[in-house]
Amino acid sequence: MNQTPRKVAVITGASRGIGEALLTAYRKLGYAVVATSRSIKPSEDTGVLTIPGDIADPATAEQLIAQGLGEFGRIDTLINNAGIFIAKPFTDYTSEDYQAVVGVNLTGFFALTQRAITAMLRTGGGHVVNITTSLTTHANSQVPSVLASLTKGGLDAAARSLAIEYARRGIRVNAVSPGIINTPMNAHQDHSALAAMHPIGRMGEISDIVAAVLYLESAPFVTGESLHVDGGQAAGH
Numbered sequence: 001m002n003q004t005p006r007k008v009a010v011i012t013g014a015s016r017g018i019g020e021a022l023l024t025a026y027r028k029l030g031y032a033v034v035a036t037s038r039s040i041k042p043s044e045d046t047g048v049l050t051i052p053g054d055i056a057d058p059a060t061a062e063q064l065i066a067q068g069l070g071e072f073g074r075i076d077t078l079i080n081n082a083g084i085f086i087a088k089p090f091t092d093y094t095s096e097d098y099q100a101v102v103g104v105n106l107t108g109f110f111a112l113t114q115r116a117i118t119a120m121l122r123t124g125g126g127h128v129v130n131i132t133t134s135l136t137t138h139a140n141s142q143v144p145s146v147l148a149s150l151t152k153g154g155l156d157a158a159a160r161s162l163a164i165e166y167a168r169r170g171i172r173v174n175a176v177s178p179g180i181i182n183t184p185m186n187a188h189q190d191h192s193a194l195a196a197m198h199p200i201g202r203m204g205e206i207s208d209i210v211a212a213v214l215y216l217e218s219a220p221f222v223t224g225e226s227l228h229v230d231g232g233q234a235a236g237h
Contacts, residue, residue, distance in 0.1 A: 006047075008032045008072045010064055010116060012055050012108065013082030015040040017183045018131065021206045022079055023048065025214060034068035034075075036060065037082065055082045056103030061111035065119055075119040079213060080109050080155065081131045090146045097147065105151035109158070117162075117171060125170025128162065129213055130155040132177045134230035142197065156226050163224030172223035174216045179204050179230030198231030 009026045013019035014035035023035050032047045040050045049071045053060035068075055084104045086097050113128060120126030135145045136153035155175065162173040180186065180194045182203045195202045212229045216222060228234040 005074060006030065006032050006072070007076040008034065008068060008074050009077040009079065010034045010068060010075060010112070011036070011079045011081060012112065013037050014050075017185070018178075018181065018206050018209050019079075019081045021210050022081060022213060025210050026077070029214075029217075031077070032072045034064055034072070036064055054103075055108035055112065056100075058107070058111035061108065061115055064112060065115040069119060074123050075116050075126065076123070077127045077129070077217065078113060078116040079129045079131070080113065082108060083131065083152065085133070085145070085148050087143055087145050087148075089144050093147060101147040101151055105148075106154055109155055113162075117166065120171050121169060126172075127217060128159070128171070128173040129216055130159050130173075130175040131209070132156045132175050132226070134177050134179045134228060134233045136177065137226075137228075138230070138234050140197065140233075159226065160224045167223060172216075172220070174223060175226040176209060176212045176216070177226050177228045177230060177234070178209055179228075179233050181206060181209060198233055199235065199237060200231035202231065204229060204231060 009031045011019055011022050011033060014023045015037035023033050026033050027047060034049045036051045036053055038054055040052050043050050051064055051067060082104055084101045086101060132152040132155050133148055136149050136156050159173045159175040179198050180203050182205050186194060208229050212227050
């Protein structure tokens with residue numbers, strides 16, 4: 001009796017926060033997971049392959065896909081979750097800031113997504129999700145963020161372009177556009193001010209982003225979508 005092959009997800013930025021929660025969620029769905037971040041530790045779960053590395057280095061992308069295929073035989077989903085956010089006035093950005101943000105947010109995306117889609121085409125399809133930011137479509141004078149708009153905005157546009165390019169070849173591409181999410185990156189003393197920036201009156205939770213990604217995973221008629229999970233920010237104030 002033939003068994004359906006286990007699906008495999010690749011998740012970047014998977015050692016904490018949203019990425020770590022996505023790893024747990026995909027394991028609960030029965031997926032094997034190839035997980036990466038600079039600081040990720042080995043896993044005792046035989047369904048999880050952890051690969052430490054800098055996603056800005058194309059060699060990391062090569063390693064992720066090659067080892068993922070070697071271990072599990074296929075790639076079905078890629079979640080481009082890793083990202084760098086530096087909020088500064090535009091004229092204060094340094095060349096180091098620029099290289100760091102572009103390296104992770106764009107170079108990493110390009111190298112990994114190209115290899116992942118190549119692998120997906122061999123098995124007849126797959127799904128890519130880019131984690132972006134609501135700031136790409138809803139600029140906020142309280143949060144100067146040109147580098148986020150430049151790079152994560154690029155991922156938002158790329159999701160639509162790739163969705164159309166591969167629509168007839170079984171590969172869907174979507175984006176999730178978060179507002180400010182309650183993670184350890186946000187100091188507790190800032191929570192009230194950050195919550196007030198959302199029409200709904202609170203920050204988002206990691207579980208909100210996970211739920212959005214899982215919805216897109218389970219929605220075969222949805223592609224080219226940028227799903228705002230931002231407490232109403234994109235709708236207005």
